[in-house]
Amino acid sequence: MYxxxxxxxxxxxxxxxxxxxxxxxxxxxxxxLGLQSRARLKTAERDHAEARREVGRHV
Amino acid sequence: MHALAxxxxxxxxxxxxxxxxxxxxxxxxxGGLAWGLLFSPPDYQQGETVRIMYIHVxxxxxxxxxxFAMAVASAAALIWRxxxxxxxxxxxxxxGAAFTLICLVTGALWGKPMWGTxxxxxxxxxxMLILFFLYLGYIALWxxxxxxxxxxxxxxxxxxxxxxxxxxxxxxxxWWNTLHQPASVMTMxxxxxxxxxxxxxxxxxxxxxxYYLWMLCLRVRxxxxxxxxxxxxxxxxxxxxxx
Numbered sequence: 001m002y003x004x005x006x007x008x009x010x011x012x013x014x015x016x017x018x019x020x021x022x023x024x025x026x027x028x029x030x031x032x033l034g035l036q037s038r039a040r041l042k043t044a045e046r047d048h049a050e051a052r053r054e055v056g057r058h059v
Numbered sequence: 060m061h062a063l064a065x066x067x068x069x070x071x072x073x074x075x076x077x078x079x080x081x082x083x084x085x086x087x088x089x090g091g092l093a094w095g096l097l098f099s100p101p102d103y104q105q106g107e108t109v110r111i112m113y114i115h116v117x118x119x120x121x122x123x124x125x126x127f128a129m130a131v132a133s134a135a136a137l138i139w140r141x142x143x144x145x146x147x148x149x150x151x152x153x154x155g156a157a158f159t160l161i162c163l164v165t166g167a168l169w170g171k172p173m174w175g176t177x178x179x180x181x182x183x184x185x186x187m188l189i190l191f192f193l194y195l196g197y198i199a200l201w202x203x204x205x206x207x208x209x210x211x212x213x214x215x216x217x218x219x220x221x222x223x224x225x226x227x228x229x230x231x232x233x234w235w236n237t238l239h240q241p242a243s244v245m246t247m248x249x250x251x252x253x254x255x256x257x258x259x260x261x262x263x264x265x266x267x268x269x270y271y272l273w274m275l276c277l278r279v280r281x282x283x284x285x286x287x288x289x290x291x292x293x294x295x296x297x298x299x300x301x302x
Binding site: 001002003009012013014015018019021022023025026029030033034036037038040041043044045047048050051052054055 | 097098169
């Protein structure tokens with residue numbers, strides 16, 4: 001471990017205002033895309049099941 | 060490669076890979092970034108801001124290599140009409156755009172304390188911004204047509220034309236005078252940085268590749284299912300008309 005105290009770690013040598021936003025933005029972007037991708041898959045799965053039911057009715 | 064042109068087989072492969080890709084993504088990203096934040100030393104010039112590099116550099120690599128993958132898949136889609144390649148390209152674009160955005164934002168957050176400015180219009184930064192706009196343009200083109208086959212062709216052509224930007228990004232730091240430092244990891248002579256910095260970078264980069272693969276598994280499956288639903292409805296409608 002490089003750090004000696006939690007305060008030092010959070011202060012990032014005076015660059016906390018640049019280091020922490022970098023990590024926060026990256027986390028938000030990756031998390032957001034992950035959730036959006038999952039939601040998109042769920043919608044597609046529902047739509048696919050619905051299409052199969054519709055077609056089943058007409059065949 | 061030919062066997063993968065079959066969407067059903069491709070979907071089975073994607074489903075099998077998915078949990079492993081997720082594991083590599085979470086372990087690699089958390090492990091690499093924790094390493095970079097907690098255990099690696101500060102840089103003698105950059106101080107603690109060097110920790111931003113553990114995100115910035117892998118994000119830049121991903122932005123470029125995902126674009127490369129997208130261009131190759133687009134070529135396969137245009138030349139061989141490979142049905143899955145087109146969907147792989149389409150599914151890649153948002154992931155590449157996300158990494159490029161992360162690269163741009165973290166670059167600005169590093170540039171402010173180190174260069175004294177959030178942004179300069181130099182070759183490396185500008186070509187990276189163009190990469191981001193190429194991703195957005197590609198995504199917009201897919202949405203701009205009602206007919207998916209026409210949208211796919213237009214988007215694939217844009218992806219291929221935009222690929223000229225990749226060598227421009229890579230060599231921008233050698234061709235022009237720029238504030239951005241030259242390559243230090245991917246050089247002909249091998250990495251020029253200390254192992255204490257290189258290893259967290261490598262682990263994060265492996266995690267980022269896992270994340271890309273994970274998102275591909277989700278998004279390509281969604282694309283294939285939507286396309287199948289469309290085909291089902293279309294053939295049912297023509298059957299009704301014929302009957």
